[in-house]
Amino acid sequence: MNLYFRFFALLIRHIFPRPAQDPFSACTTHFRVSLGDLDLNMHMNNGRYLTLMDLGRFDLLLKARIFWKLLRLGYYPVVVSESIRFRKSLEPFQRFAIVTRMESWDDRDIFLHQRFVRADKTVAEGFLKARFKQRGRQGSVPTAELFKILGLAYTGPKLSPLALAQTQIESQLTAP
16 A cells, blocks of 8 residues: 555655656656565565566656656556566665666667665666557557657667667577
8 A cells, every 4th residue: 555655645746847857867766665665574575676666667757757648648668577686675764766767778668777776875776678558559669659759869779788688588588
């Protein structure tokens, strides 16, 4: 239930107009570890990191002022794959931030890097591949179409070394 509170808190923060953030720049979203985030070891549950990463991506869409536009057009993001690496634990009531950055893209997927930061140190980082779908439409929305709708210049795929590595790993997992 506390994720709904966090979700609505993000929405409320965006009621008052502010300048739109560049969708390619890093978006920082602040949180505090709550009791509902804890596992039996009394640190943040590993699954909660992935759930909070959803809120970090949502915040990026809100700050870039593209969420509502996409929603009106029936577009919605889906996660294709994600991985996370933990370095340190987050303890009860600690403040932390998730730094979300759109790192690269290809013709249908967008690759994002998300870091959990506490006291200027990365405690966990995740990397994911997402794509957009449109209600009532089969298949994924091409990245070029998505960029055009958002008024962004699309000059073709831009894959980082991390995105290339992720794509190679996935192709090996799906090979017969």
